[in-house]
Structures are given as structure tokens and as C-alpha cells.
Amino acid sequence: MGGRTFLNVSNAPLSTEAAIAFVADQEHGAADLFIGTVRNHNLGKQVKGVSYDVFDELTLTTFETLAQEARQKWGEKLNIYIEHFKGRLDIGGISILIAVSSPHRDESFKACRFIIEEIKHRAPIWKQEHYLDGDSEWVQGHALCSHGPVSYDDEPETRHCHH
Amino acid sequence: MTQPITLSIKMFGAFRKYHQGVLEVTVPSGSTTSDVKTALATLLRQEHPQLNDELISKSVLADNQRVLGTDEAITTPLALAILPPVCGG
Numbered sequence: 001m002g003g004r005t006f007l008n009v010s011n012a013p014l015s016t017e018a019a020i021a022f023v024a025d026q027e028h029g030a031a032d033l034f035i036g037t038v039r040n041h042n043l044g045k046q047v048k049g050v051s052y053d054v055f056d057e058l059t060l061t062t063f064e065t066l067a068q069e070a071r072q073k074w075g076e077k078l079n080i081y082i083e084h085f086k087g088r089l090d091i092g093g094i095s096i097l098i099a100v101s102s103p104h105r106d107e108s109f110k111a112c113r114f115i116i117e118e119i120k121h122r123a124p125i126w127k128q129e130h131y132l133d134g135d136s137e138w139v140q141g142h143a144l145c146s147h148g149p150v151s152y153d154d155e156p157e158t159r160h161c162h163h
Numbered sequence: 164m165t166q167p168i169t170l171s172i173k174m175f176g177a178f179r180k181y182h183q184g185v186l187e188v189t190v191p192s193g194s195t196t197s198d199v200k201t202a203l204a205t206l207l208r209q210e211h212p213q214l215n216d217e218l219i220s221k222s223v224l225a226d227n228q229r230v231l232g233t234d235e236a237i238t239t240p241l242a243l244a245i246l247p248p249v250c251g252g
Contacts, residue, residue: 053175058225058227058228058246061227061228095251096251096252121249125251126247138176141247141248143222146229146230
């Protein structure tokens, strides 16, 4: 039987307890949790907060595709939890949670890493930083592409997309 | 004569600086996504002549399910979104 999946875009604070509880499984010996948080600096500027803009429908489609890809690579039994925050966060706020569980630890580590790296390049999500001097700026990102996913092994590769 | 079609394009990310919400863009039926982006840029520049070429060229059009190809022809009125380079996670 295949693993469980939870995919969400949330306006409410994300819960690490909920992520861990969702993937917990008596048949699994391992779980990996990635927590993305807002830090207080970027490119030499002091940040006081971040706002996340999300294209909900396509983001959820992207999360679903990534869960399928993770299972194709590391097994159908993975339980997968992916949740991204939408709205404004203070320093230390949780922007994203990814939890993966599996019978053995190798698959959890790898699938969790794969999912966060792919989200950074493929999910339609944008970040606007708010600085101490009162300015705000949309962060530079990775251009999306209509072509399929680039192959991924243990380490993320440089991706190129030509428009 | 090619009929015009009107696309509703939702703004995301840095495009929100130039317009909030949805912008209607009218193009000839059969226009490619590149043509649509050009039309969108022209429209936005009416109010914001400083709109960056690089932002437009690095952005893509998408519907709720997928990113559209660069040379994909659009022949019906659609609800689309303009997506700048992403940085989630």
C-alpha cells in the first residue's frame, strides 16, 4: 500500500508537531523533517520580516508532482508532508515544512532534501523582504520553465532553462 | 481576419509593484505566449515606463496546472498568471 500525503498552502502558522505526527508510521523506522525559517539578514541587508506570495493552485499541483517523483525515486511507502506559509512572517517564522518517513533512514534523508531543492526551483512562490530601513524588495529567484524536471541525484545540479 | 481574444492575467511577485490583481490583455487569436508577454509589458509600461525588460523576459505564463511553453499558441480566452523567477521554500 502506498504512503500518505499531506500538501498545503497555509495562512496560519505551520506546526512541526503536526508534520511529524502525520508522517509517523509503525512500519517506518525513520522520519526526516526540514524546517525553513526567516533569517535576519540577506545579501548584507538587515531583514525584519518576509512576505510570501503564492500561486496556490499551481503550487499544490507542483507539490503533488514532487511527491510522486520522490516516491518514484525512493519508494511508494514514503509518507510525505509538504506545507508552505502564505503571508507575512517575522524573523524566526516558519516558511515551509517538509516531513518524510520511510522504513529506513536513507530514503527519508534523500527524499526530504530532494523536495526542498525542487521547491526552490519549481514552485510558484515569491518572497518579499522587509528591511530595517523601511524598504521592501522582491527577492531575485529562479526562472521557471515549461520543460520537465532536471535529473537529480544526491546533490542538486545547476539547472538551465532557455526561454 | 484573426479575431482578438482577451486574456485575464493575474499578477504575482514583483509584478504586483506594477498592478494589483488581474490585468486584461487583448491579443490576436493564435498569439504565442511570447507575444502575450510583449503585450502585457506594453500595457504595464503605460503607467510604469521603468518596467524592467529582464523581469518580463525571465517570467513565464501559466494556468492553474502548468507553465505554458514559450511558443505555445493561445486561441481562446483564458485565465492565466504571469510568474516571475521563483524563490520559495
